[in-house]
Amino acid sequence: MTAPLDGVRVLDFTWVVAGPVTTRLLADLGADVIKVEKRNALDFGDRRAGLSGTLMRGKRSVVLNLGDPRGVDLARRLAARCDVVIDNFSARVMTNLGLDYDTLRALRDDIVCVRMTGFGLTGPDRDHVSYGPTLQALAGYTRLMAEPGGSPSGFGYSYSDLAAGSVGALAVLAALWHRRRTGRGQLVDLAQLEVVASLVGPVLLERAVAGGTSEPTGNASQEAPGAPHGVYRCAGAERWLAITVFGDEDWRRLVAAIGAPAWTRDARFGTREQRLAQATVLDRLVGEWTSTQDADAAMALLQAAGVAAGRVANAADLCVHDPQLAARGHFPDVPTPEGRTVRIDGPPFLLSETPARVRGPGPLLGEHTRAVLHDLLGLPDGEVAALERDGVVVSAASRAT
């Protein structure tokens, strides 16, 4: 079956999270992603499954020793056979290795080279070091994700890596489209700080226009104003329900769904403006109702009445108890070469004609070293064996012996 990236080959130097998120999307769309790894690559456990398997799904793994000039030479020769080269090292690493855009372009004129750094290839902070949590701190997320008047809280994970990773895939696809139209490749300079800065939203325009200081607003609406709007505690440990009421119709539906208790007829709650002014009182009253409710049942009750309401899903809710994600095949079961089946994340969207799909589980370290060197560079078995003996390349097969 045709895939959008049929015939596209990606040489993938990325590691940790942001870069692998980019290249897993490219693999979902049919690209042959060749992951260049080091012998002691950082993994999150089982490479086939779980977090590592999800990040590396559908890719091939080649282990090259880039500390050896022969390893760098192999990387360059592989790059010349690829359409896209991507990394998420600090700015100077690929240049120091001699794998920068100008070098690669001399090998292949129309190559697309994506450099995903924290701060970009130019500017005074280009050599600063970062991780997702530090970028989220710099861009305002950590400070503003907090309860009103509260200290910084922020994401419990590296949203920045996921956001930058997805935007990186958009950059690759657009650059491939551009190449198809013009015949030209290019260098993409992706600063992860700029990705998260571009996603902060209208508050940046507000501060630019009106000045002032941004303050955390907890779980208040950041789109159309409305109340009640928030996250409310339900019966049981750590069960919560998000409820959104914008206008009068939403309010009437909510009131009817919860049986129109006396407090809902309070004149203070008559209009949207009044409800917004009384948001704190409303939050308490709605919370008193939810505190006696089962989160799943309350969600179904409110949705049946046309109210936007959803449980605050934990990992088990998502992965086991969500019929909607299951219906979309969001967490597919993927067979491994060992005869196991692993459940990992699938593609984030559905395409009707050329489906994005998981092409395979995560690769073992060096699983495809021999095949890639043989198929792409035509290295005879004896030469690969010599390279393995010298520690220039590592293959899973040689590790096993």
Place this chain on the structure above:
Amino acid sequence: MPGMLSGLRVLDLADQSGALAGKLLAGLGADVVLVEPPGGSLMRAIPPFWRGAPHPERSLFFWFYAAGKRSVTAASDADLRRLAAAADVVIETAPPGRLAWLRDLSPRLIVASITPFGQQGPYRDWRASDTVAQAMGGMLFVNGSADGPPLRSLGLQAYHQAGVFAAIGVVGALLARETTGRGQHVDVSLQAAVAASLEHVPGLFHQTGEIPSRHGTLHWTRYFRVGRCRDGWVMHCTLGDWTSLVEWVKVDRAAGDLGDPAWEDINYRKVHAEHLFDVLDAWAARYTVAELHEGAQLRRIPYAAVRAPEALLADPHLAERGFFVPIEHPGLGTVPYPGAPFRAGDAAWTVTRPPRAGEHDAAVRAEWRA
């Protein structure tokens, strides 16, 4: 210099839940035409407003999502059909099935639909907001303190992830169309977009059965936590160059037991993160945020200032890279807009003034022959 998608025609029927998709495609150079009902898009009524006063041409919310797009008003279904038939791509956020006729207009048309839960499945008719989608997609549960409520994100990140995935799906569909000659339907679910933008939550569960919970500012990897300085907060990081960090703290006679070689082991630092950060917090309290941020970066330690978003507007690094793009609003002044999420060497990123309602009614119909 044209953009990477220049020449591409995109009809944008999306509300705020899908508005970022068109904004990204416009940034990439596509001709993105926002279709507004007579009277203007409902997004124009969303605050904040320029100088606080509601006005359909002065919603900063609308400005953010409509920058780079053109605007037409469509009064009838027939008009909408003509415009859609002339487009390469339509982006829409109507309830599932409502605009199914779009796919019959032209076999080459690509339709991207962004809905709360997707086009099929038991929840397809359920409603969501950005917050509800974040909740049901798993983003909320792991944000916030252990004894407080789950916290939603800054910015409409469920909508934003859906917008990014819709844009990816659209360009993927364009590439496929080069081979197949046919368009297709891109089905984006807000909930699934959020679930696909989690880091550890599904992966850890599938591997170990663990249900990650909230730990305040302590990152799930246990290598990052917010600390208090004299004048604000800093993000500690115990990955990277541990020796440089601990030598610095030792010079300040604040290292406590951190000089013990056991701390050189990254797993030891993970297991004993609470104690480690407590010691670092006591040390950080003597510094200003700027002193710690700059001192750490000089030593190649990945610390960062915990800043309000407006700090981005004054960030010298972003200024030198030209991240913010000044856009003239006639009669109101010049406004710096957040610009490109990435720089392409051979193609421009486009940000232009958000359109007035119906501003391009005549021009678009003439150019698109619609």
